[in-house]
Amino acid sequence: MSTQATDHRNPGDSPSIIVEDLTKKFGHGILANLVLDSVSFTVDQGTSVGLVGESGSGKSTIAKIVCGMYKSDSGRLTVAGTDIAPGQRFPAEVQKAVSFISQNPFSSFNPRLTIGQSLVEAISPLSTQPGRHRQTIVEWLERVGLPADSAGRYPHEFSGGQRQRLAIARGLIRRPSVVVADEITSALDMSVQVQILSLLAELRREYSFSMLFISHNLSVVRNVCDEVMVMQSGAIVERGASEQILTAPTHPYTQRLLASIPGSPGFSLVD
Numbered sequence: 001m002s003t004q005a006t007d008h009r010n011p012g013d014s015p016s017i018i019v020e021d022l023t024k025k026f027g028h029g030i031l032a033n034l035v036l037d038s039v040s041f042t043v044d045q046g047t048s049v050g051l052v053g054e055s056g057s058g059k060s061t062i063a064k065i066v067c068g069m070y071k072s073d074s075g076r077l078t079v080a081g082t083d084i085a086p087g088q089r090f091p092a093e094v095q096k097a098v099s100f101i102s103q104n105p106f107s108s109f110n111p112r113l114t115i116g117q118s119l120v121e122a123i124s125p126l127s128t129q130p131g132r133h134r135q136t137i138v139e140w141l142e143r144v145g146l147p148a149d150s151a152g153r154y155p156h157e158f159s160g161g162q163r164q165r166l167a168i169a170r171g172l173i174r175r176p177s178v179v180v181a182d183e184i185t186s187a188l189d190m191s192v193q194v195q196i197l198s199l200l201a202e203l204r205r206e207y208s209f210s211m212l213f214i215s216h217n218l219s220v221v222r223n224v225c226d227e228v229m230v231m232q233s234g235a236i237v238e239r240g241a242s243e244q245i246l247t248a249p250t251h252p253y254t255q256r257l258l259a260s261i262p263g264s265p266g267f268s269l270v271d
């Protein structure tokens with residue numbers, strides 16, 4: 001499968017995401033859990049950077065901070081060219097510029113709204129009247145490979161793969177410059193995952209958004225990312241070009257992650 005994304009960087013562009021010495025704790029006192037420990041990285045404009053690591057390593061916490069759903073405790077955060085201080089709410093223009101596509105599109109679609117109503121809400125948050133945006137909605141449904149009459153149907157009428165297509169349409173319909181995708185194919189069968197990853201790579205070529213793509217699976221990340229960062233226990237331990245990380249990882253943790261992928265050179269069913 002050739003879904004490698006195109007490089008849309010221009011010299012002089014400032015990065016779409018800058019994270020510097022970011023920390024985040026949950027809880028207080030002796031029960032406090034330091035989930036992000038001085039995390040730093042950038043995502044350049046038009047590039048796609050993968051974030052991999054085992055469950056509980058802090059990937060979703062980073063995703064939610066970058067999208068304004070969680071606040072950090074300290075550190076620098078710049079999203080789409082705007083600095084956001086720890087504890088500050090995202091200004092409206094930054095909220096518009098960044099989209100979060102979640103791991104579980106079923107729970108994130110309101111079961112009582114038609115798909116058309118959910119999509120119009122994504123375009124214009126105070127409205128659930130599809131009429132005004134009908135043309136845009138139909139175009140996006142077709143763009144993600146679904147029939148135009150999906151607009152009048154409800155979330156439960158779609159399969160897991162179709163719902164993930166709907167979630168992608170909802171995430172992109174406002175034309176964000178930054179997309180954060182958190183484990184968006186993890187719940188799907190391998191053949192459906194491949195289709196969704198190809199769609200995402202195609203949409204990136206067409207719309208040039210920057211992407212932070214999170215997965216616990218290194219082989220999934222290679223299909224849509226220029227570079228990969230590896231996270232362990234709240235810290236980024238390695239970063240490199242996708243092919244380099246997959247063929248010549250230097251950190252022992254990355255080597256262990258790779259060895260857990262069926263079909264990879266170091267794969268073994270026994271520890």
Ligand SMILES: Nc1ncnc2c1ncn2[C@@H]1O[C@H](COP(=O)(O)OP(=O)(O)O)[C@@H](O)[C@H]1O
Nearest residue numbers: 026027035053054055056057058059060061062
């Ligand atoms: N809202 C929350 N309240 C308390 N602890 C949380 C919350 N969200 C995440 N955590 C904890 O933070 C750690 C990292 O979680 P998460 O970022 O979801 O990891 P990942 O996405 O890599 O699986 C885990 O120990 C998790 O229990």
Ligand SMILES: [Mg+2]
Nearest residue numbers: 059060061183
């Ligand atoms: Mg997660």
